[in-house]
Amino acid sequence: MMHDKCQLWDMHTLTHMQANIDDATPELLAHAIDLLLKNGAIDAWVQPIVMKKGRPASTLHCICHCGPSADGVDGIRNEQVDDISAEQRLLLILFRHTTTLGIRIQRNILRAALKRKFVEVQLPYQNNVRGGKVDVKISSLNNGEVVSVKAEFDQCKVVSEESGIPLKIVSSAAERIAWV
Amino acid sequence: MMHDKCQLWDMHTLTHMQANIDDATPELLAHAIDLLLKNGAIDAWVQPIVMKKGRPASTLHCICHCGPSADGVDGIRNEQVDDISAEQRLLLILFRHTTTLGIRIQRNILRAALKRKFVEVQLPYQNNVRGGKVDVKISSLNNGEVVSVKAEFDQCKVVSEESGIPLKIVSSAAERIAWV
Amino acid sequence: MMHDKCQLWDMHTLTHMQANIDDATPELLAHAIDLLLKNGAIDAWVQPIVMKKGRPASTLHCICHCGPSADGVDGIRNEQVDDISAEQRLLLILFRHTTTLGIRIQRNILRAALKRKFVEVQLPYQNNVRGGKVDVKISSLNNGEVVSVKAEFDQCKVVSEESGIPLKIVSSAAERIAWV
Numbered sequence: 001m002m003h004d005k006c007q008l009w010d011m012h013t014l015t016h017m018q019a020n021i022d023d024a025t026p027e028l029l030a031h032a033i034d035l036l037l038k039n040g041a042i043d044a045w046v047q048p049i050v051m052k053k054g055r056p057a058s059t060l061h062c063i064c065h066c067g068p069s070a071d072g073v074d075g076i077r078n079e080q081v082d083d084i085s086a087e088q089r090l091l092l093i094l095f096r097h098t099t100t101l102g103i104r105i106q107r108n109i110l111r112a113a114l115k116r117k118f119v120e121v122q123l124p125y126q127n128n129v130r131g132g133k134v135d136v137k138i139s140s141l142n143n144g145e146v147v148s149v150k151a152e153f154d155q156c157k158v159v160s161e162e163s164g165i166p167l168k169i170v171s172s173a174a175e176r177i178a179w180v
Numbered sequence: 181m182m183h184d185k186c187q188l189w190d191m192h193t194l195t196h197m198q199a200n201i202d203d204a205t206p207e208l209l210a211h212a213i214d215l216l217l218k219n220g221a222i223d224a225w226v227q228p229i230v231m232k233k234g235r236p237a238s239t240l241h242c243i244c245h246c247g248p249s250a251d252g253v254d255g256i257r258n259e260q261v262d263d264i265s266a267e268q269r270l271l272l273i274l275f276r277h278t279t280t281l282g283i284r285i286q287r288n289i290l291r292a293a294l295k296r297k298f299v300e301v302q303l304p305y306q307n308n309v310r311g312g313k314v315d316v317k318i319s320s321l322n323n324g325e326v327v328s329v330k331a332e333f334d335q336c337k338v339v340s341e342e343s344g345i346p347l348k349i350v351s352s353a354a355e356r357i358a359w360v
Numbered sequence: 361m362m363h364d365k366c367q368l369w370d371m372h373t374l375t376h377m378q379a380n381i382d383d384a385t386p387e388l389l390a391h392a393i394d395l396l397l398k399n400g401a402i403d404a405w406v407q408p409i410v411m412k413k414g415r416p417a418s419t420l421h422c423i424c425h426c427g428p429s430a431d432g433v434d435g436i437r438n439e440q441v442d443d444i445s446a447e448q449r450l451l452l453i454l455f456r457h458t459t460t461l462g463i464r465i466q467r468n469i470l471r472a473a474l475k476r477k478f479v480e481v482q483l484p485y486q487n488n489v490r491g492g493k494v495d496v497k498i499s500s501l502n503n504g505e506v507v508s509v510k511a512e513f514d515q516c517k518v519v520s521e522e523s524g525i526p527l528k529i530v531s532s533a534a535e536r537i538a539w540v
Contacts, residue, residue: 016464030414033412045409047407048227048408049225049241050227063464088188091189102291104290105289106466109465109466113461113463114461150459229405268368275507281476281499282471283471
């Protein structure tokens with residue numbers, strides 16, 4: 001997937017799909033995002049827009065890696081959808097599960113990406129199922145410079161809910177330990 | 181316009197124009213959308229953004245088919261604007277009718293599109309100028325699988341306004357009949 | 361930078377960078393916009409989006425001219441960042457100063473741009489440091505047709521604050537004078 005390498009970060013390519021939707025409910029859009037993420041999208045999201053006749057609508061966005069994929073579509077496996085690309089699989093989900101009739105597709109969009117690694121840190125808040133342990137994601141330039149340190153949100157949430165410590169304090173404590 | 185055909189849907193290309201605007205009124209933006217749609221845009225819409233100095237602004241978007249067009253611009257016909265492409269015509273409208281000084285243009289964006297056909301259905305609500313008849317748009321994959329059934333909104337609105345039946349009931353009734 | 365010229369406006373190319381961010385504060389995003397604009401971005405802005413798990417997030421956008429640049433990055437000058445392109449400089453700012461781990465990059469996006477010139481006009485409101493003088497930007501098609509006349513906002517703001525005249529009246533007065 002990696003096709004180019006500059007000095008400070010890696011470069012990948014991805015495909016970006018977009019559909020303007022003015023005739024689906026917000027609950028359907030949130031469901032479509034879940035389906036896209038479960039079926040190989042790198043990311044999926046909605047943007048509020050105003051379409052013709054003043055309609056408060058949404059652009060549904062989805063990005064995926066370029067190239068072929070061997071997975072089935074949406075739990076459904078048949079001759080039609082076996083052995084299709086991630087792009088085709090996600091387009092099929094968009095057409096089946098939203099109300100869109102046309103999807104814009106941009107292929108070979110570059111993405112600059114940081115290197116990432118995880119370290120596990122031990123927090124002093126141990127009265128929880130995680131025993132106060134959370135993973136922290138450390139992201140770096142290719143020269144080793146650390147530019148981002150981020151405690152895993154869902155793990156901090158568990159520690160916060162069971163210890164009563166606010167989540168923002170749990171995550172900043174974990175990130176402080178990881179920086180050392 | 182159709183330059184590629186995959187198994188399940190047709191592919192077209194279009195041109196996407198975008199302008200960030202922080203010095204026009206919302207009423208002017210809505211007027212620009214109307215003008216773009218009347219002059220050959222496939223679609224036009226605005227996205228709220230926040231620009232420098234915290235300005236709550238808009239990105240005005242417009243898509244059109246790639247390639248030349250013989251229509252005049254904006255009702256104005258002269259040697260300058262006769263026989264220009266849809267792209268040029270819409271750019272000219274954007275420059276003349278909004279306050280933008282620079283418009284981003286992306287050509288040859290792919291669009292996957294479903295096949296569409298209309299069927300007319302007869303609703304039990306007949307006390308209206310349409311006699312209870314509304315068109316329903318049925319959209320399908322190229323293999324015939326129906327993925328979307330949608331009653332024409334503006335026709336349902338007429339039936340609703342004249343019969344007093346809520347629009348959401350009119351349209352779902354029409355779509356239920358069309359599915360059969 | 362100008363690589364193409366049509367009849368009515370000039371065409372340039374630019375690079376468009378985008379990052380979806382769900383783990384930074386709004387104050388950090390506003391700061392990133394300032395940094396990008398101070399370091400060679402033509403424009404930078406945020407768009408509200410909703411990401412997975414219903415997170416109210418932002419897409420941070422930045423556009424710059426294509427091609428190399430000799431300036432340093434972000435006040436920091438060293439062997440790593442001297443003599444890099446505007447694109448690389450802005451990517452480095454995004455990675456260092458926001459929390460993004462991946463940035464989408466689109467190069468060679470066309471931009472249609474109007475010709476611009478400034479004229480200074482004298483307003484009747486002279487009790488202010490500007491002596492009632494403000495610049496008005498006049499934008500034209502390449503055939504000379506004026507399509508936009510816009511008083512400099514920040515100058516009108518000074519006149520308004522010191523004279524007590526509402527800004528909208530100051531700017532429309534300046535624009536009326538410039539049209540003559």
